[in-house]
Amino acid sequence: xxxxxxxxxxxxxxxxxxxxxxxxxxxxxxxxxxxxxxxxxxxxxxxxxxxxxxxxxxxxxxxxxxxxxxxxxxxxxxxxxxxxxxxxxxxxxxxxxxxxxxxxxxxxxxxxxxxxxxxxxxxxxxxxxxxxxxxxxxxxxxxxxxxxxxxxxxxxxxxxxxxxxxxxxxxxxxxxxxxxxxxxxxxxxxxxxxxxxxxxxxxxxxxxxxxxxxxxxxxxxxxxxxxxxxxxxxxxxxxxxxxxxxxxxxxxxxxxxxxxxxxxxxxxxxxxxxxxxxxxxxxxxxxxxxxxxxxxxxxxxxxxxxxxxxxxxxxxxxxxxxxxxxxxxxxxxxx
Amino acid sequence: xxxxxxxxxxxxxxxxxxxxxxxxxxxxxxxxxxxxxxxxxxxxxxxxxxxxxxxxxxxxxxxxxxxxxxxxxxxxxxxxxxxxxxxxxxxxxxxxxxxxxxxxxxxxxxxxxxxxxxxxxxxxxxxxxxxxxxxxxxxxxxxxxxxxxxxxxxxxxxxxxxxxxxxxxxxxxxxxxxxxxxxxxxxxxxxxxxxxxxxxxxxxxxxxxxxxxxxxxxxxxxxxxxxxxxxxxxxxxxxxxxxxxxxxxxxxxxxxxxxxxxxxxxxxxxxxxxxxxxxxxxxxxxxxxxxxxxxxxxxxxxxxxxxxxxxxxxxxxxxxxxxxxxxxxxxxxxx
Numbered sequence: 311x312x313x314x315x316x317x318x319x320x321x322x323x324x325x326x327x328x329x330x331x332x333x334x335x336x337x338x339x340x341x342x343x344x345x346x347x348x349x350x351x352x353x354x355x356x357x358x359x360x361x362x363x364x365x366x367x368x369x370x371x372x373x374x375x376x377x378x379x380x381x382x383x384x385x386x387x388x389x390x391x392x393x394x395x396x397x398x399x400x401x402x403x404x405x406x407x408x409x410x411x412x413x414x415x416x417x418x419x420x421x422x423x424x425x426x427x428x429x430x431x432x433x434x435x436x437x438x439x440x441x442x443x444x445x446x447x448x449x450x451x452x453x454x455x456x457x458x459x460x461x462x463x464x465x466x467x468x469x470x471x472x473x474x475x476x477x478x479x480x481x482x483x484x485x486x487x488x489x490x491x492x493x494x495x496x497x498x499x500x501x502x503x504x505x506x507x508x509x510x511x512x513x514x515x516x517x518x519x520x521x522x523x524x525x526x527x528x529x530x531x532x533x534x535x536x537x538x539x540x541x542x543x544x545x546x547x548x549x550x551x552x553x554x555x556x557x558x559x560x561x562x563x564x565x566x567x568x569x570x571x572x573x574x575x576x577x578x579x580x581x582x583x584x585x586x587x588x589x590x591x592x593x594x595x596x597x598x599x600x601x602x603x604x605x606x607x608x609x610x611x612x613x614x615x616x617x618x619x620x621x622x623x624x625x626x627x628x629x630x631x632x633x634x635x636x637x638x639x640x641x642x643x644x645x
Numbered sequence: 646x647x648x649x650x651x652x653x654x655x656x657x658x659x660x661x662x663x664x665x666x667x668x669x670x671x672x673x674x675x676x677x678x679x680x681x682x683x684x685x686x687x688x689x690x691x692x693x694x695x696x697x698x699x700x701x702x703x704x705x706x707x708x709x710x711x712x713x714x715x716x717x718x719x720x721x722x723x724x725x726x727x728x729x730x731x732x733x734x735x736x737x738x739x740x741x742x743x744x745x746x747x748x749x750x751x752x753x754x755x756x757x758x759x760x761x762x763x764x765x766x767x768x769x770x771x772x773x774x775x776x777x778x779x780x781x782x783x784x785x786x787x788x789x790x791x792x793x794x795x796x797x798x799x800x801x802x803x804x805x806x807x808x809x810x811x812x813x814x815x816x817x818x819x820x821x822x823x824x825x826x827x828x829x830x831x832x833x834x835x836x837x838x839x840x841x842x843x844x845x846x847x848x849x850x851x852x853x854x855x856x857x858x859x860x861x862x863x864x865x866x867x868x869x870x871x872x873x874x875x876x877x878x879x880x881x882x883x884x885x886x887x888x889x890x891x892x893x894x895x896x897x898x899x900x901x902x903x904x905x906x907x908x909x910x911x912x913x914x915x916x917x918x919x920x921x922x923x924x925x926x927x928x929x930x931x932x933x934x935x936x937x938x939x940x941x942x943x944x945x946x947x948x949x950x951x952x953x954x955x956x957x958x959x960x961x962x963x964x965x966x967x968x969x970x971x972x973x974x975x976x977x978x979x980x
Contacts, residue, residue, distance in 0.1 A: 394729030638915035
């Protein structure tokens, strides 16, 4: 906690006249050396991302739960996979996910490429038996053969799990929402925020929100944080935050219990409901609970309203993109 | 049958040098007097069409089963609605549906507006309890209030079932796929069809396919046809075509048994599997079965291949459209 307080103070001190919690959002995302972003990969990735035929039933695409049209997620507490199955976690937004150091709520994937491989074969998400089955299905679709060859060359068999996840990741790196009111503000347009939003920003910094939610995507500087820090039977009975042990569910280490990736606050006004289990319906309740459970402060309504106003200033511009036309299936066998 | 044969002969006779089964597809669709197409309605309709929050679970949009990216349907034998439920029919394509005289496989809706109202409250499709619930939910989404007012004016309450279905229909009237190889051919580019496609067209006309599948959308001149005309225990055991009584399921009249809307052949190569119950996986099998069951002819493989080649010439250009950004939900309560 001492380290946190130091950081909060440092940020708060800089903010007397022109409060800044982070730089503007970059308009491009860095790509790993082994997967440089190319237009052909992005186009293929967009197709795969929106193609429900990557699921066992042919009904669930990446975009079903991480809906690019709907704030990058599904507005549900937990997502619904094939055959109406649900899990315990809320879908994180895909927009600006390129700026996360780790992926999934529990941070178990260290890249967008690694993340993209997961849901496809998760039995309650997209339900494919194996990536071999996915690859076999994609190979039956003539248009995909062409698109993979354009993106990855035709020297060897281009349709592979590795290339499919690389293409999806390349597409996701283009999903960036710049030019929010906050971005305009930090670039010098001091009228871009309303007075209430400016007040909310100042309060968020002073309160300590930005000790975890800082940096251009408001998701750092740390990678993982414990949540909830302070809880009680009262809150647990209502929200069940501790039922899911976060990173420890993967590592099985006691020290990782209730550690979660710090989620971005970009476009947070569009991604209700909130928290890893989607148990909090509204943004004002989420703000109040974060202050209470993480910082042990009970915020008055006016402070909540100001901070929510500021968070609305983090809603960016969603770049126009065309609907991909998916190549036809010669014969279909979903059931 | 006599009337059919007359029509076939008349069409076949005109086709000796330059075979034509139909005019080119129009690039605009007529709208009813009470719902003229406007850009604002189309934009709102596109949003509603792609919004899964029109379903009880928040997971099934119009576009889930009538996927504009995927040939206008879902490539499944039958569609999957909320909570993994399935029905007995295959989703018809939305592309060029504006040129159908009636909608649904059984033709029970006489307009796109009437059709749009159906699936939303069908318990196995989108599962909303009532349109009142849909309207109430839409009213909680601020961005929709604005979009409805733009489209329908703000004199009265703009968010209504009537306006929602009008907007969806207006959007659907823009989903037209012109400039297929066939369209170029009938406009005078005689090289637009391959020799095999030209042969397939001629055979389709001579055989009698175009006695039912004629006109610019290859779905007339009649509205309903009996299917199957000739069946047997052998085919019934394999495909179960007669299990579903078509129009008679709605009207309860014996004379309507097994009557179906004649579906468009536009983009048919993209919409496997085939027939009202999606029981036929491939286009070549569908062609063979239609000849056998409707015209009592057993086609040799070469004829099937030629006709399939021609049907591929009916795949049009899908107009580029941008992904709609759906307005955010302030608080979410799907489950």
